[in-house]
Amino acid sequence: MSILVVGTVAFDAIETPFGKTDKIIGGAATYICLSSSFFNNKINLVSVVGEDFPDSAIQTLKEKKVDVTGLQIKKGEKTFFWSGKYHENMNRRDTLETQLNVLENFNPIVPEEFKKSEYLMLGNLMPSVQKKVLSQMKKKPKLIVLDTMNFWMDLFMDDLKEALKEVDVLTINDEEARQLSGEYSLVKAAKIILSKGPKCVIIKKGEHGALLFNEKEVFFAPALPLEEVCDPTGAGDCFAGGFIGYLAKTDDISFENMKRAVINGSAMASFCVEKFGTQKLTEINQSDVDFRVKEFVNLVNFEI
Amino acid sequence: MSILVVGTVAFDAIETPFGKTDKIIGGAATYICLSSSFFNNKINLVSVVGEDFPDSAIQTLKEKKVDVTGLQIKKGEKTFFWSGKYHENMNRRDTLETQLNVLENFNPIVPEEFKKSEYLMLGNLMPSVQKKVLSQMKKKPKLIVLDTMNFWMDLFMDDLKEALKEVDVLTINDEEARQLSGEYSLVKAAKIILSKGPKCVIIKKGEHGALLFNEKEVFFAPALPLEEVCDPTGAGDCFAGGFIGYLAKTDDISFENMKRAVINGSAMASFCVEKFGTQKLTEINQSDVDFRVKEFVNLVNFEI
Numbered sequence: 001m002s003i004l005v006v007g008t009v010a011f012d013a014i015e016t017p018f019g020k021t022d023k024i025i026g027g028a029a030t031y032i033c034l035s036s037s038f039f040n041n042k043i044n045l046v047s048v049v050g051e052d053f054p055d056s057a058i059q060t061l062k063e064k065k066v067d068v069t070g071l072q073i074k075k076g077e078k079t080f081f082w083s084g085k086y087h088e089n090m091n092r093r094d095t096l097e098t099q100l101n102v103l104e105n106f107n108p109i110v111p112e113e114f115k116k117s118e119y120l121m122l123g124n125l126m127p128s129v130q131k132k133v134l135s136q137m138k139k140k141p142k143l144i145v146l147d148t149m150n151f152w153m154d155l156f157m158d159d160l161k162e163a164l165k166e167v168d169v170l171t172i173n174d175e176e177a178r179q180l181s182g183e184y185s186l187v188k189a190a191k192i193i194l195s196k197g198p199k200c201v202i203i204k205k206g207e208h209g210a211l212l213f214n215e216k217e218v219f220f221a222p223a224l225p226l227e228e229v230c231d232p233t234g235a236g237d238c239f240a241g242g243f244i245g246y247l248a249k250t251d252d253i254s255f256e257n258m259k260r261a262v263i264n265g266s267a268m269a270s271f272c273v274e275k276f277g278t279q280k281l282t283e284i285n286q287s288d289v290d291f292r293v294k295e296f297v298n299l300v301n302f303e304i
Numbered sequence: 305m306s307i308l309v310v311g312t313v314a315f316d317a318i319e320t321p322f323g324k325t326d327k328i329i330g331g332a333a334t335y336i337c338l339s340s341s342f343f344n345n346k347i348n349l350v351s352v353v354g355e356d357f358p359d360s361a362i363q364t365l366k367e368k369k370v371d372v373t374g375l376q377i378k379k380g381e382k383t384f385f386w387s388g389k390y391h392e393n394m395n396r397r398d399t400l401e402t403q404l405n406v407l408e409n410f411n412p413i414v415p416e417e418f419k420k421s422e423y424l425m426l427g428n429l430m431p432s433v434q435k436k437v438l439s440q441m442k443k444k445p446k447l448i449v450l451d452t453m454n455f456w457m458d459l460f461m462d463d464l465k466e467a468l469k470e471v472d473v474l475t476i477n478d479e480e481a482r483q484l485s486g487e488y489s490l491v492k493a494a495k496i497i498l499s500k501g502p503k504c505v506i507i508k509k510g511e512h513g514a515l516l517f518n519e520k521e522v523f524f525a526p527a528l529p530l531e532e533v534c535d536p537t538g539a540g541d542c543f544a545g546g547f548i549g550y551l552a553k554t555d556d557i558s559f560e561n562m563k564r565a566v567i568n569g570s571a572m573a574s575f576c577v578e579k580f581g582t583q584k585l586t587e588i589n590q591s592d593v594d595f596r597v598k599e600f601v602n603l604v605n606f607e608i
Binding site for chain 1: 392489512513515522523526529530560563604
């Protein structure tokens, strides 16, 4: 099944206790597409970059069967840039610099042939942009997943709440779930979030795993215990990409299958953090992914 | 199989965002015994209290088939007292007051009939006291589990390292694992800790679950997502009690069975935190425990 992916394609500069990068390729949609590509070969990208964005990076996406028809390249403008620094506890980070550049006036245009995509992944972006994409779809996708962050809640909570009404699955981290719900307990937070529209919510807890809730059930997937987490940037996006990629591949949106999708998403996130930026994602192959999923089975499997 | 439990029997006064208690019954050994009693009816307690300790609390232990022959009652002395305050993030707490009282000169005396106990649970106590118990055993227990905390590492690291050489399983929380190993990564920390003596280490992460490591394998059990965590005091001890209680009941110390023991320990901890102190543990019955273990199965179970 086809997936429409909307989100940033960007430059990042990252500092972690393990090192520092200059400008490298990043952005939510980049990570989502790369991650989804291990499951699916009908990935439709809608995003925007400046003319400073290297053609080689677009080529990499094309090689992964990502359709870049919907990637706007703005002449005379610059690509979105983010730089951040992670602390030893890599669940915390400081933003050092944000240059919105092409994002400032981003008007997403969904190409005709993308408007019937069966799965829709609204990556982390201004809620108003996410809404504009929703309004362009010709038929309601089978599943709409939306990712967001505290930054948008601080600035555009009303827009976000509007978008949430149309969404099937919200992915969000633990602190953001608390902010959105006003509840500290994640179980209570999930209930409140589900009352705002989404049928499911996935609360991402970084190195502490992820919780999937629907109205009646809850499922937990751990993060893989790794010797070293080099760079957490993009882990949540890789998770989302693996999640929706697996669902679109299997074309089954039952809760049971969402559990498997969460495990596959967690596997993709575990690769992402092993090297800086998108590097690891470009090095692994399908058998690496299969093997890692088995590691997750061994990690949590017990017979009672 | 019989379990020898060594640890504190104490008074606690606890403040959490959900309320505040006066002096209530607490202590590591109390929680361990109550938790183990759901799995085992040969629990041998070695501990010490003052003459201010209520007979009714000792009676409660007896009703749970705990043999209190090794519980010293010191005339004219007072029971160990701890008071603490938890923050909204209940993985953090401040100690408000510690009165060592009878613990100051505690000389553990293992009754003759306890010296051949098959399982040994060295609850959180001065490492020198834990070592004194080890030296009194007539034959090496099938399994020795030791629990400790940062407080003892700060004061008596050398004693603790000596004790660790004789131990099969160490239970410790994440911050303490980092302190003991000097490594931030829990995977690396576990490896270093295993090189110090224990065959297995369980790293407890509070609401984020627990990791069980041996030299070759790793297993993860989540904490049950609860609407409200009322009071985390004793959760780690209940975990240890359920863990060793299950192992002693099944008399199987394989890694596969330790996984089941970790799940049973996690189930006991999940009850403990639902009310203040030991209250919940005195309210539940066997079918509550069985049902909760099934909730854990549902929480992490997936087919791939």
